[in-house]
Each structure stands twice: as C-alpha cells, then as structure tokens.
Amino acid sequence: MANRYANLQGSKKISEDFNNINIGFDRVQEDMDKKASADNPVFTGTPTAPTQPAGDNSNKLATTKYADRAAGTVQTNLDKHTADKVVHVTQADHDKLGGIQEGAEVNQNAFAKVNDIAAADPSSQFFIVGGVGITVTTNPNTGEVTITATGQAAPGAHGPTHTEHGADPIPAATLTEGGLLSAAQFAEIVAHGELLDEHSAAITALEDRLDTAESETLTLQPGVQIVTAKRDARFKLGSIKGKTEINGQGRIGIIGVENPYVTRISGNLLPPFYEWNLHPNATLISPYKLSLKASASWEASSITITLIENQSYKLKLDKENGLYVKVADLKGNVIKEGYYATTGEISFTTATGINKVVVTFMSATTGTFTFENPMLTISTKSMPFTPREDVMLAFQTELHANPTDGSESDELFERDGQYYKLAKWKKVVLDGSFNWQFGAAFTGFKRITIVTSFKDALETSNNRVVKFDGKVVTRDVNVNLPDTFNLDKNGTFHILIPNSDSGWGDNYTPTPDEIKAYFMGYKMYSGTPETPYNGSGTKSFGARQPNGNVYWVQDTTPPNTVNAALPSYSLLYKLASPVVEPVTSEGCLTLTEGDNQIEVGTGIILREGTHPKLSALYNTYEINSLSPGNVASNPLKYKAEKILSVYKYNRPDKWSRISDTNSYGKERAFLDASLFDQTAAYSVTYTKIDKSPVVPITGSLAVNEKAQLTDLMTGVQEALQRVSVAEMKKAEKDAPGWITPTLLNGALPGTTPVEYKKKNGFVIIRGVYTSKAGSILLFKLPVGYRPKYVVRYGQMGVTGGQLVQSNIEIYPNGDVGVGYIGTDYMVLDGIIFEAEQ
Numbered sequence: 001m002a003n004r005y006a007n008l009q010g011s012k013k014i015s016e017d018f019n020n021i022n023i024g025f026d027r028v029q030e031d032m033d034k035k036a037s038a039d040n041p042v043f044t045g046t047p048t049a050p051t052q053p054a055g056d057n058s059n060k061l062a063t064t065k066y067a068d069r070a071a072g073t074v075q076t077n078l079d080k081h082t083a084d085k086v087v088h089v090t091q092a093d094h095d096k097l098g099g100i101q102e103g104a105e106v107n108q109n110a111f112a113k114v115n116d117i118a119a120a121d122p123s124s125q126f127f128i129v130g131g132v133g134i135t136v137t138t139n140p141n142t143g144e145v146t147i148t149a150t151g152q153a154a155p156g157a158h159g160p161t162h163t164e165h166g167a168d169p170i171p172a173a174t175l176t177e178g179g180l181l182s183a184a185q186f187a188e189i190v191a192h193g194e195l196l197d198e199h200s201a202a203i204t205a206l207e208d209r210l211d212t213a214e215s216e217t218l219t220l221q222p223g224v225q226i227v228t229a230k231r232d233a234r235f236k237l238g239s240i241k242g243k244t245e246i247n248g249q250g251r252i253g254i255i256g257v258e259n260p261y262v263t264r265i266s267g268n269l270l271p272p273f274y275e276w277n278l279h280p281n282a283t284l285i286s287p288y289k290l291s292l293k294a295s296a297s298w299e300a301s302s303i304t305i306t307l308i309e310n311q312s313y314k315l316k317l318d319k320e321n322g323l324y325v326k327v328a329d330l331k332g333n334v335i336k337e338g339y340y341a342t343t344g345e346i347s348f349t350t351a352t353g354i355n356k357v358v359v360t361f362m363s364a365t366t367g368t369f370t371f372e373n374p375m376l377t378i379s380t381k382s383m384p385f386t387p388r389e390d391v392m393l394a395f396q397t398e399l400h401a402n403p404t405d406g407s408e409s410d411e412l413f414e415r416d417g418q419y420y421k422l423a424k425w426k427k428v429v430l431d432g433s434f435n436w437q438f439g440a441a442f443t444g445f446k447r448i449t450i451v452t453s454f455k456d457a458l459e460t461s462n463n464r465v466v467k468f469d470g471k472v473v474t475r476d477v478n479v480n481l482p483d484t485f486n487l488d489k490n491g492t493f494h495i496l497i498p499n500s501d502s503g504w505g506d507n508y509t510p511t512p513d514e515i516k517a518y519f520m521g522y523k524m525y526s527g528t529p530e531t532p533y534n535g536s537g538t539k540s541f542g543a544r545q546p547n548g549n550v551y552w553v554q555d556t557t558p559p560n561t562v563n564a565a566l567p568s569y570s571l572l573y574k575l576a577s578p579v580v581e582p583v584t585s586e587g588c589l590t591l592t593e594g595d596n597q598i599e600v601g602t603g604i605i606l607r608e609g610t611h612p613k614l615s616a617l618y619n620t621y622e623i624n625s626l627s628p629g630n631v632a633s634n635p636l637k638y639k640a641e642k643i644l645s646v647y648k649y650n651r652p653d654k655w656s657r658i659s660d661t662n663s664y665g666k667e668r669a670f671l672d673a674s675l676f677d678q679t680a681a682y683s684v685t686y687t688k689i690d691k692s693p694v695v696p697i698t699g700s701l702a703v704n705e706k707a708q709l710t711d712l713m714t715g716v717q718e719a720l721q722r723v724s725v726a727e728m729k730k731a732e733k734d735a736p737g738w739i740t741p742t743l744l745n746g747a748l749p750g751t752t753p754v755e756y757k758k759k760n761g762f763v764i765i766r767g768v769y770t771s772k773a774g775s776i777l778l779f780k781l782p783v784g785y786r787p788k789y790v791v792r793y794g795q796m797g798v799t800g801g802q803l804v805q806s807n808i809e810i811y812p813n814g815d816v817g818v819g820y821i822g823t824d825y826m827v828l829d830g831i832i833f834e835a836e837q
Contacts (some may be wrong), residue, residue: 002216013775015234068590130166133708145726162644165808183792188535215700220262222353222694224599226378230593230703231480235262235393236696242399242410242425244464244572249691252401252470254427254570261394261604267386267593269305269376270359273655276303287654288387289372292645294363302360303374304330304659314382315344317374325359328551339364378595379649388746392644393589394685395605399695400425400572403464408574412583423575426456430465430495430569431562432516438509445482448515455491456575463573465495466546469564487573495569505534513558517541521563523550524616586685591701602692607647607683608636614675620670623655623684624663631662631693638688639665645685648677665689679782680740738766741816747771750825754778758835765831771821788812788836795831810836 051063055072110513111119114126128145130136131209137146142601161627164788173179173186181189199618218227218235242333245255278301283291290581292299307313317340327348335357348356362597373385399421401409407480411422439447457463462806465473465485473495477482485495497504504510504635514524520542523529526537529550533539542550553559562568586606612621613632622632646669647653662668666689738755747754750768757764763785793808797816818826 002461007556008328015088022208028221059634060640064114066807073560085625086597087135089515092260096209096248096386112634114336115251139343142691156174168780172467189321193450197210214703215555215701218601218699218701220598220697220699222600222696224306224597226308226311226598227598229593229701231593233591233702235415235591236702237393237412237419240395240399240412240697241695242401243693243695244403244425244603245407245693246403246464246466247470248693251692252397252468252567253466253688254572255466255692255697256401256410256425257399258602259394259396259604259606260399260600260602260695260697261392261588262601262697263390263392263599264591265388266595267383267598268374268378269307269378270374270386271303271305271388273301273371274498274656276301277658278656284475288374290361292363292365292369292371294369297365298324298362300360305355306356307354308597309352309355310345313378314345314347315375316382317361317375317397319813323369323371324362325361325362326358328360329354330358338680340364349580384607389592391590394585394606395419396606397421397583398427400427402462402574403572403795404462417587421581421583423581424578426575428454428571428573428643430571432520432560434516436512436515437735438512438515439494440494440763441506441509442480442482442496442573443506444500445496446502446504446510447479447496448492448494449495452491454487454493455572456577456579457487457491458576459487459489460574463571465569465571467569468499468615470567473569485571487571488492493571499532503532505532507534508532511558513560516621517558517560519569520559520561521566521568521607522553525550580615584671600694600696600697601687603641603688603690604685605638605688606685607650609681609683610634610636611737611740612671612682614673618670619673621673621676622668622670623682624665624668625687626664627662635664636684636686638690640668641684641689642665643667643684647669647683647685648680650683654684657827663735679739679781679785681737681739741781743769743779745771745776747776752826756781756785761835763787763835765816766829768825768827770825775821777818778818779818781810781816783814783837785835786810786812786814786837787833791833793831795827797821797826800824 025669032068049063051065052058052060052064054069056066063559093821093823111124111126113119126145128136130147133150134356135148135150137148138144139146143246173183176183179186215236217238220235240257242257247253248255273284273740274287275291276290277373278284279292279295279299281295281299282301283293285291290301292301305801315327315336323340324337325340325344326348327335328337329335329351335350335354336346338346340346350472359374359376361374363369373381375385377383394572395412399410399412401407402425408424410424412424413420434450434453437449437451439449441447461475463475465475467473472484474481474484475486476489476516477486479486479494479496482496482498485493487493497518500507502510502518503525504514505526510518510524517524522541523544524533525531525540525542526533527540529542531537540552541554541557541559542552543559544566546566586604610623611634613634614625615622615625615632616618617631622634623634623646624643625631625634627633640663643657644653646653653663653671655671657669659667667686669684675825716833738757740753743749743754747769750770752766752768754767754769763781786811789812791810793810795806795808797804797806806826808828809815809817809819810831810833811817
C-alpha cells in the first residue's frame with residue numbers, strides 16, 4: 001500500500017524518504033474523501049453489481065438490467081390485457097351501453113312500428129315487397145336487399161315530395177350521362193339550342209335592319225376601280241356634273257361630258273370566246289368552249305381586257321396538255337407566261353401604269369386542243385367557273401359647265417326612276433342646217449347672222465365659239481372685227497368670217513347656200529384656192545382639210561353635204577333659265593356582294609341602227625367595216641373604239657369582233673353569212689374613239705335589307721308606271737328602218753333599191769327592180785310582216801320603153817310574187833297592207 005501511495009524504497013532511511021511519506025498520506029486522504037460512507041454511500045463513476053434473477057423478492061441490489069427486464073415483462077402483460085376484448089369493451093361499446101335506458105329488455109323488438117305495422121314481439125318481422133315495375137332481390141350471404149325499377153310497366157304516382165305530381169323523377173341528362181335523354185341526344189339539343197340562339201340573334205339583328213333603311217354614299221371615280229359591296233344592291237344615282245374643255249382630249253372644239261357610262265364586271269373578267277380574236281383553225285363550240293386543230297405550234301387566240309394597275313389576278317381554265325398561256329401589256333411586254341399543264345392556275349400582278357392586257361391561249365405543238373371555261377378573277381383565291389356578267393348604266397346626253405372656272409355645271413340626276421338633266425348650258429354645232437344670212441361686208445371679212453334662233457340664251461361673256469381649226473372666236477358686242485362673235489339678248493347670233501377662210505372676195509356677197517357650204521367645211525375660190533371669188537371667173541368649191549389644204553370638189557354649185565374631214569364651228573351659250581330635260585338611258589347598275597370591277601367613262605353610243613353588209617371575200621356580214629373593194633363598207637356614225645354589243649330585234653346577238661385596218665376606228669364585228677338573218681333589225685352599242693372629259697359619278701348603295709327592299713319596291717312601282725310608255729318609246733326607237741330584202745330569181749335593184757318597212761302595224765313596200773324573166777318569186781317577207789290573206793296590187797312596169805300592167809301578189813307565207821312583169825323595170829311604190837301574222 002505504501003508504495004501505491006508513496007512509492008517508498010526499503011533501502012532508504014525514513015528521514016531520507018520523509019517527503020514521499022507525506023505525499024502518500026495526502027493521497028490516502030484524498031481517496032478516503034472520495035469513498036462513500038457505508039451508511040449512505042455515494043458512488044461515483046460507473047459502479048457495477050451482480051444482476052439478480054427475475055422475480056427475486058429480496059434486499060439485494062437491483063441492477064439496471066434487472067429493472068429493464070422487469071419493466072418489459074410488465075409492458076407485455078399490459079398490452080395483452082388491453083387487447084383482450086373479452087375483458088374489455090371499446091369506446092363505441094361504452095357509447096352504446098350508455099344509451100340503454102334503465103329497465104331495458106334484453107331481447108327488445110327489432111322495430112316498434114313501420115307505418116301502421118306494429119311489432120308484436122321481439123321476433124316480429126316486416127317484408128319489402130316489389131310492385132308494378134319494381135323488383136326486390138335479396139342476398140342472404142351479404143345481407144343485401146336490392147330494389148330495381150324493371151321498366152316492365154309504368155309505375156304509379158309515388159313520392160309526393162319528389163315532383164309536383166308525385167311521380168318518381170328521372171334525372172336530367174348531361175353531356176356525359178344519360179337521363180331523360182341520352183347524352184348524345186342532350187348534346188344535340190344543346191347544339192340546336194345554341195343554333196337557335198344564333199338564329200334568334202340574327203333575326204333580332206334582321207328586325208333591327210328592317211326597321212330603318214341604311215345606305216352609304218359611294219363615289220365612282222373616272223377610270224377602272226374595284227368596289228367591294230357588303231351585299232347585292234342597286235347603285236342609286238345621285239348626280240353627274242358637267243365639265244367643259246376647249247380643244248381638249250386631243251380634239252378640236254367645245255367638248256363636254258359626252259354620253260357618260262359606268263360598267264360593272266364581277267366574278268369572271270373574261271368574255272365568251274366569240275368576242276376573242278380567234279385563230280382561223282379555232283372552232284367555237286359554245287360561248288366558253290373552243291376547239292383548236294393546230295397545224296403548227298403557237299397558233300394563238302387572244303382577247304384584250306381592261307384591268308387595274310398593281311392588282312393581283314388569277315387565271316385558270318379546264319386544263320389541256322400543250323396549252324401555252326401568255327399575259328402581256330399592249331406593248332407586248334410579258335407579264336406572265338408558261339405551259340398551263342405544268343403551272344396549273346396562273347397568278348399575276350399588273351404593273352404600275354398597266355390597265356390593259358392581252359390574254360393569249362396558244363398551242364405549244366400541233367394537234368387538237370380544247371380550251372374550256374376560262375376564268376380570270378380579281379383575287380388570287382380559286383373560285384368555281386362562272387360566265388362573265390356585265391351590267392351597264394349609260395346615258396345619251398352632254399353635260400357642260402362654265403368653260404372659265406367650271407362653275408354652274410349641268411347636272412344629271414335620278415327622280416322617280418327616270419333620269420333628267422338640269423341644263424344650264426347648250427352646245428350647238430354651227431353647220432349648214434341654220435338659216436344663215438348675210439349681214440354686212442368689211443374689208444377682209446364679212447358679218448354673217450342667224451336671226452332670233454337662240455331666244456333661250458343669256459347674253460354673257462362666258463359664251464364661247466370655236467372655229468374649225470380650233471381657234472377660239474372672241475366675243476365682241478360691236479361685232480366689227482374678224483373672228484369675233486356676239487349672241488345678243490334677242491337671240492340673234494353674229495359672227496365675222498375672214499375672207500381668207502371663206503374665199504369670198506371683198507366685192508362679193510355670198511348667197512345663203514354658199515354661206516351654208518362654208519359652215520359645212522368648204523371654201524369658195526376662183527381658179528385656185530388662194531384666189532377669192534369676186535363674182536367673175538370660175539366659181540369653185542373645195543373641201544378644207546385639217547392640214548390647211550383645200551381639195552377641189554365642184555364648180556358653180558355649192559356642196560350640200562358635210563365635209564366629214566373638218567370639224568364644224570361650235571357654240572356654247574348659257575341658258576337664260578335652267579331647264580329640266582329627260583335623258584335617254586339604258587341599263588341598271590347593280591353590284592354583287594364582294595369585289596366588283598367598275599369602269600367610269602364617256603363616249604358610249606347606245607343602240608345605233610345598222611345594216612350589216614355582206615363581204616364576199618370572207619362570206620361574212622360586217623358592221624363598221626371599210627374597204628369596199630376588199631370587205632364591205634358599213635361604217636358606224638363615229639369611229640368605234642370597242643363594239644360592246646350587237647342586237648338583233650333588241651336582243652343580244654353573238655357576233656365576233658376583230659381589230660384591223662378594215663375597221664372604221666379600232667374594231668368591227670362580223671358574223672358568218674349562214675347565221676345572218678336578212679329580215680332582222682340590227683343595232684350596235686359601242687364606245688367611240690373621240691374622247692371627252694370623264695367626271696366622278698356619285699350615288700348610294702343599300703347596306704341592309706330594308707334599303708334593298710325599299711329600292712326593289714320603288715323600282716317595281718316605277719317600272720309599272722312607265723312600262724306602257726317605255727314599250728311604246730322602245731318600239732318606236734327600235735322599229736327598223738327600211739329593210740332591203742334579198743332579191744330572187746335573177747331580179748336586180750333598179751334606180752332605187754327595193755325596200756320594205758313596218759309602220760303603225762302596216763307594211764310598206766317601195767323601190768324599183770329589173771329582170772328579164774317573166775312571172776317570178778321576187779323575195780320573201782319575214783314573220784311579222786305578212787298578211788292574213790293574199791293581197792294583190794296592180795303595178796306598172798316598163799317594157800321597151802312602154803308601160804305595161806303587172807300584178808303584185810303578197811301571200812300569207814311571205815312570198816312576194818310578180819306576174820306580167822315589165823322586162824325593162826318594175827315599180828313597187830305605193831304597196832301597203834296590214835301586217836297580221
């Protein structure tokens with residue numbers, strides 16, 4: 001122990017190891033202080049002891065192991081006890097037991113009373129029994145009772161709280177679950193309901209639109225344009241105002257707004273093939289079907305049409321392999337071209353400044369090709385084929401305004417379905433039709449007068465006169481200077497003519513016929529055009545030319561026909577009081593829903609009568625042709641720019657058009673001789689080459705149904721009011737003039753042609769013919785010009801210079817026969833009879 005605490009060595013003396021002994025005692029004391037007392041020991045560190053056996057009930061120390069083991073045994077036993085349902089009840093069982101009233105029986109009845117059925121004892125039972133349409137099934141294994149509506153019969157009323165009539169409610173269907181209806185049926189009803197809502201909204205909107213007529217103002221500008229309409233509607237004219245130009249539009253004279261018109265094309269912009277310039281190997285099968293039997297490549301048929309610059313278009317037709325399509329401007333610059341079979345529908349856009357193009361279909365090789373249903377549309381959308389639809393509103397009138405500032409213009413307007421002009425100006429062509437009189441002579445010129453022919457004129461400085469060379473004749477109230485005029489308050493017109501223009505010498509007074517000849521375009525002279533006629537020498541007349549030359553015409557006698565090569569003098573004067581004049585019109589401008597190509601222009605000539613002439617060269621009948629030795633001479637009144645329509649008995653007739661040097665102007669029309677009806681009356685609507693100012697046309701367009709219906713009702717009412725008058729006027733206007741029949745059996749025209757016409761229901765025949773034959777059938781009258789019974793006339797003929805009696809017989813079948821004919825010539829004048837069939 002000593003060494004444990006003091007580390008003493010036995011070899012040393014106590015005095016030598018004293019300090020170690022003190023240290024050892026200190027250490028002993030320290031250990032003793034740490035030790036617990038035996039009475040109440042306090043252990044430190046981790047003291048241990050032996051673990052006693054389980055269940056040892058003595059004073060032995062129990063270790064933590066002993067304690068944990070004992071606690072685990074107690075918890076296990078507690079858990080087993082808690083889980084034992086035999087000795088314990090659940091909280092739910094406690095709750096049930098708590099609800100048992102005091103004195104309750106052990107076997108209480110299962111039910112006390114169901115409706116009026118009372119339980120007799122605890123074993124009493126009640127039963128669920130099925131009824132009509134109700135089946136009850138049970139499953140003893142699961143204890144389930146199933147009540148099923150079998151649908152075998154209609155159940156009676158039950159469940160008074162379910163519906164007002166006590167019927168069992170069937171659930172309403174939804175879009176996913178059936179009920180009163182299947183889900184599909186319900187969805188269909190919902191869709192119909194939504195459609196009905198849309199229809200109801202549409203009907204409400206329509207009712208609103210039908211309450212008030214709504215129109216929008218529309219101004220159609222000069223030239224070609226596209227107008228998009230909200231719905232099909234009639235363009236109701238507001239007004240067209242006049243304008244006056246002096247020597248304008250490349251012309252000489254006073255020029256107003258002449259014969260304004262507006263046309264509309266919608267859908268297909270291409271006309272039928274009979275309006276195309278067809279290759280000689282092309283055959284027209286139907287208006288929009290063409291067959292080409294090409295003997296060489298590039299055999300072309302073409303048409304020139306008006307389009308809009310910087311606009312996109314689509315061209316298509318029923319395909320044909322080998323077809324080559326080209327779109328070019330009038331100078332030949334190609335806009336689009338290609339093989340149709342490989343490119344399909346062709347789209348192109350016109351360039352700036354290009355408003356006319358030539359569309360050409362041609363064969364790429366030899367062979368037979370069919371071009372059918374060509375279609376050119378404004379938009380690039382593909383549309384089904386439709387024929388071209390042209391409508392037009394045109395007027396035969398001339399509208400003027402103050403030539404100085406454009407004020408006080410004439411105005412064309414619509415009233416009660418009729419068109420009128422509020423005229424403030426009047427233009428007069430100063431030709432040979434006036435009663436010209438010599439007024440006074442001055443050195444170098446003469447005053448010529450028309451007395452009191454213009455009593456409706458206002459004496460004003462705005463009145464104008466332009467002479468044949470385009471010079472403006474100055475107004476001078478004193479009228480004592482050459483190339484001056486005055487229109488005085490009495491309506492007398494004075495004009496001073498230089499002798500250098502008229503050819504009248506200072507010492508010569510012209511006769512009224514010689515004055516008329518001057519105003520018809522002729523110059524009087526003696527010997528040469530530079531020598532005025534002073535009353536002696538050779539009196540001659542020459543036709544003045546636009547270049548100033550004079551072509552000799554005849555001696556002595558003044559010509560009495562107008563010199564067409566030279567413009568006439570023209571006068572424009574202000575009316576003292578404006579007047580309202582009816583205007584001849586044709587057509588009705590309607591717009592279709594969507595895009596419409598509109599053209600506003602001037603210079604249209606409506607239904608000019610014509611007598612087509614036979615061209616022996618081509619075996620065709622011609623309209624507006626020249627070159628009598630080559631084709632046939634049949635010019636219209638004005639040079640034609642485009643022939644719009646040819647009418648036979650006032651119905652459109654299918655004539656072909658061509659532009660060549662044989663045309664009077666730019667275009668003529670022709671028809672195969674086999675298709676021509678010699679008995680028919682023909683007329684032409686065309687635009688003339690001579691241009692005049694084009695002005696905007698204002699009006700309105702219906703934008704809802706009320707406005708459409710109002711326009712329709714108004715139009716019908718106006719038409720009914722005018723129909724009889726219109727028919728009478730139309731009959732008068734369209735009644736053909738003298739018709740020249742085809743003479744038969746060798747008969748030839750005499751000094752005057754054989755002609756017939758119908759007037760007021762009677763047929764009149766006149767003329768002279770020659771023939772060496774005896775009794776012959778002379779010609780045949782068409783239906784509408786025939787008598788009901790045979791009509792006989794005794795006519796005079798000439799044979800060998802002697803009069804002979806002849807007979808003329810007109811039969812109900814139209815035969816006009818002649819008996820006992822005069823072999824020199826026969827006269828048919830004076831034959832008249834009633835046309836009854």
